[in-house]
Amino acid sequence: MGNKKSTPRNYLSEKDLMFLESNTNFNREKIIQWHNAFLIDCPNGKLDKKQFIKLYLQLEPTEGKAEKYAEYVFKAFDSDHSGFIDFTEFLLAFNIRSKGNLEARLSWTFNLYDLDNNGQIDKKELKKMFQVLFTMLNVNKKDERYNVEKRIEEILKKYDVSGDKKLSHDEFVQGIKNDEPLQKLLLDHQLD
Structure with a gap:
């Protein structure tokens, strides 16, 4: 029953x-x-x-x-x-x-990489994000442009407004809205 x-x-x-x-x-x-x-x-x-x-x-x-x-x-x-x-x-x-419009697609992408669903993307999640994208795109990992640690530091420096070494939903969406190469990488899986 x-x-x-x-x-x-x-x-x-x-x-x-x-x-x-x-x-x-x-x-x-x-x-x-x-x-x-x-x-x-x-x-x-x-x-x-x-x-x-x-x-x-x-x-x-x-x-x-x-x-x-x-x-x-x-x-x-x-x-x-x-x-x-x-x-x-x-x-x-x-x-x-x-x-979807750019903001909706970025919001969806944020949820994609917020692996623990806590409303923030931390360094560990950013690392997984870039590792997956770079593996999928089959980049030359010796090329300095695809150094995961360097990319993480650049992104946090640019978009982590609160300074907590994590990206909130708003920091992620607002930052990437103004970063065309990163948009192409995250949304279209194209390298700049």
């Missing part, structure tokens, strides 16, 4: 459609198309981490290694921390990632 398992929903109600229309840049027809495609890969209506990484690597092919980055992206898409991504989580995150 009390252990009833919930049945995954693999349909969109009118309420779901209205919610997604008002919270994304997609129209009703596109939402239905996306949902049908989602169900082809996830007939039970849920996408687990392993499936997500496989799909992500197909959608975002890079010359480097993107598996670790895909794990971070999974965490950011899994907004309820259930270990699965449902269609609503997928479409909302995809919308921000691909069609």
Whole structure:
């Protein structure tokens, strides 16, 4: 009785459609198309981490290694921390990632790298961020421009307004809004 398992929903109600229309840049027809495609890969209506990484690597092919980055992206898409991504989580995150304005995309990126979800990105998280990005982009690690420790110090010096050796959400977003090369690296995975 009390252990009833919930049945995954693999349909969109009118309420779901209205919610997604008002919270994304997609129209009703596109939402239905996306949902049908989602169900082809996830007939039970849920996408687990392993499936997500496989799909992500197909959608975002890079010359480097993107598996670790895909794990971070999974965490950011899994907004309820259930270990699965449902269609609503997928479409909302995809919308921000691909069609959101600069501030929304930077906010999403902040959440991607705030690994412990404490509202700040510390040196350890910045280090992981650059290591993952540089590995994914297959940079020459001997090149001084890609020295992780040096990049961390530069960023903290520029954007850590409070001086606590961490970046708050606002420090991250405001700082990177005015740093085009870092924007390209974080949002488009392109080197300057």
